[in-house]
Amino acid sequence: MVKNLLIVESPAKAKTIEKYLGKDFIVKSSIGHIRDLPEKGIGIDVEHDFAPTYEVSTDKKKVVAELKKLAKEAETVWLATDEDREGEAIAWHLLEALGVKESKTKRVVYHEITKSAILAAIENPRSIDKALVDAQQARRILDRLVGYELSPVLWRKVKPSLSAGRVQSVAVRLIVEREREVNGFNSVPFFKVDGLFNANSSNFHAELDKRYTNEEDALGFLTKIKGAEFTVRDLEKKPAKRSPSAPFTTSTLQQEASRKLSFSVLQTMRVAQGLYEKGDITYMRTDSVNLSQQAIDGAKAEIEKSFGPKYAETRQYKTKSSGAQEAHEAIRPTDFSAKEIAGHDSNEARLYDLIRKRTIASQMANAELEKTVITIGQNKTDDNFIATGEVIIFDGFLRVYSESDDDTEEQDNSETLPMVKAGDKVNFLEANATQRFPNSLPRYTEASLVKKLEALGIGRPSTYAPTISTVQKRGYVVKESREGTPRPYKVLTLKNGEIIAATKSENTGAEKSKLFPTDIGSVVTDFLVENFSEILDYNFTAQVEEEFDIIAEGKLSWTKMLHQFYNPFHATVVKATDVKKKTSGEKLLGQDANGKNVYAKIGRYGPMIQIGDFAEGEEETKAEDKPKYSKLRADQRMETITLEEALNLFKMPRKIGLFEDKEMAAGIGRFGPYIRHDSKFYSISKEDDVYTIDEARAIEVIKDKRQKEIEKTIKIIPHEPEIRILKGRFGPYFTMDKKNYKIPKGKEAADLTLEECMEIVKTEDAAPKKKGRFTPRKKADKK
């Protein structure tokens, strides 16, 4: 029999705390929430003050049964869940579900898992804060009402199985609106002028202090400064400093792991979970930048040992994000002296290294810099060239860590500037006027979306990764990479008194692992914004959070708040449901050659193009007048498709002619453009155009492919199904019934008999499938 049962949320935490508390305590975990609203049905009695029905979650039945048994035996039950809204609610649900007397329980809280903090918490128990629990109930019930009332509207108006919610719908909206900004962005090019100079026998760059909107003006300037004399007009040196970033929260860890290690948000959390369970880092779902005193002391000792005392500068950071609950410390190593950690895979080691460096850097001195600005004038015009340089005087925290940035392009300030003074002459070597195209705001990555959501106070550390999965699972958003397209740009070069114009090429529009909205995502967003603008408002969460805070202070009843929210909200749901029409996101693209309307819309099977309309009213549409349909290709979007591209879809598949008495047709399929003949498919390479390819060329393509087949074939063994022995990229193999079989070493492919083949088939099919260590790459090959 145990005297004390202490319950926390996380099993790993339970293990640590048990060590601190000794034999009088048994420490167990609830593994998160134990009770919730039922999954089926709304579970809220709206008519009676939103009375909720809570039930023990199916996967927690075992946990609750065990805790119940232990609680019965214990003298005191210590509810040591997190000190935030959700943690308080878990404590309350435990109290209700375990059936223990309130007098037998004590509520304890702490902000860090250190022995002193835990012991201090035990000395200062309190009772459950019911106002905070009510704030959680308001949050939970509001989310349920929004999610379970909005989603069915979408099932009726757009498509079954869709979903909407306070968090996910805003996340999708952000991506939809960013995509529209990117597509609507009009990049007006300009010319910037860069000069190359020499002073004290070293070369350096300086940029003209103005830009030109067109080539003529840029050329005019270069013409004017031909043969000019250049002198230093001004020299400015000023000290600057750079401060380290705060230690990691969940959101900033996800962002840096994305930039520095190319981890997805989900991957970061998985790897961090592994580190946490092994005891290498503190809890990884946190919104706090706070460090325990023990951690600060540990970091300081490590810094002084490794770099010397002048590199240490301890500090406590303030959490900036609104709505932070700060139940945990920042994410940090548990032991600062552990530079490398044993028994971990490389991803764990890399993430640990990132966390360790970031935390240590946060307790280090500022970097001290000297910024130099040299202004170079000339005797032909009033325009100046500006050279900027930066010299690190004292590296400070930069010695271990510098944060990456995904919004601005890397600027190169590393060039050393020559020692000059005002009035000095500098030698002009050349000047380049280069055409530049401004970029629109970038599309979101998983991590930059998390950053944006956090800034809006939407979502919590435990939900960032799942939210990103949800919006992709529902088909609202896809993560994609795209190859860019070449774009020409002009460069005018003034050198040796001559101006030369050249056209160069740069790659533009390339994207790597970015979030794109789908047509469904856009249509659903437009529908929700039109009908439920309040919920889709970027400030909705912030507003309700303010009310939750007032409830938590005991100054507002949670039922009153919900009434105020629900009555108008429910009215909008009823109104939107009453409208009979389905939402298809129909968009008129124009008219075809016969004057029929051409639409892009969402149909039963996804986005499509429709040509023609149904007859109005009673009149029956004649069969030959019925609209024609075509599905959009995978790379096409309703929002961006042109009339011409839409009409082209109806030209496919296109009859080309006859070959061996059978018809040939050209089309575009899942794997790109093809020619079909005698129910076989032949891919067309980039040199041919599916829209114009003719009979003669198509026959060539077919013959080519046949020739290659013959060259590949070593032997055909008649059998049912047929066995074909072929030459492959990885050596000879044979194929039967659409499956490929490797030919074992030591066998001559050409000599294989039917019996030998069947033997190989038998052993291969019986053998368990090898588990691939690597997932197959999506891109087969690129050239």
Place this chain on the structure above:
DNA sequence: CAGTGAGCGAGCTTCCGCTTGACTT
């Protein structure tokens, strides 16, 4: 590597936030 309206009917889908394994491809 197609098809493709709306309406009728049944029965299904869905939220956010807190935590881990137990599952299969």
